[in-house]
Amino acid sequence: MPRFFYKDCVVGNLQRVDHKGDVFTALIDGRKTSKLGMDNRVFHYLIGPGKNTKNRIWFYDPGFKKGLVIAGVGEAAECRNVERNMSFNTQYKLAIRPIIAGILAWFAAWVLLTVPVLTLYGGNVRNGVHFLETITVVIGCGTAALFLAHALWVVNKVKNLDRWRTGSTDSYTKEMSSAPAATLNKPKVKAAAKAATELVD
Incomplete structure (x- = not known):
């Protein structure tokens, strides 16, 4: 079932999944998503004026586990300078x-x-x-x-972003794991403890 919603959030760390495609991995409020679609207009806004700032972002979920698509992005405070995803009406x-x-x-x-x-x-x-x-x-x-x-129908929805309701992206994202950092620190701690023991001996 398609979903249309918006959220005031920070989208960053954009990396293309395919060099010629429009699907990215990204962080949405610090949570990772592996499928985030957008066109070049939205991409350049998020790496330019909207970089590392809270924006109002309109998300479209086409269903069938295809991942989220950004339908539009603008300033969160006053919803001005909205960049719309033009790939819907190609x-x-x-x-x-x-x-x-x-x-x-x-x-x-x-x-x-x-x-x-x-x-x-x-x-x-x-x-x-x-x-x-x-x-x-x-x-x-x-x-x-x-x-x-x-x-x-989708094109008409994108033209009327002001009618969309607020929503959450939590079901489309995952918490960033801090386990690898802890694992890397363990050998250093063990090495320091062994060195201290040898000095005492």
């Missing part, structure tokens, strides 16, 4: 992806329905093929329409 998401999804759904419908439909129609193959053509086109167009409707 030609790929509004046109190309729905078409690809429709074609794949059309092809999958042909593969899955050919044998059952032709078996059902028996000797009347012509009517069976006509029904297959109709139903697969409907499935393909319906799938494409659903993808387009979802993309437009």
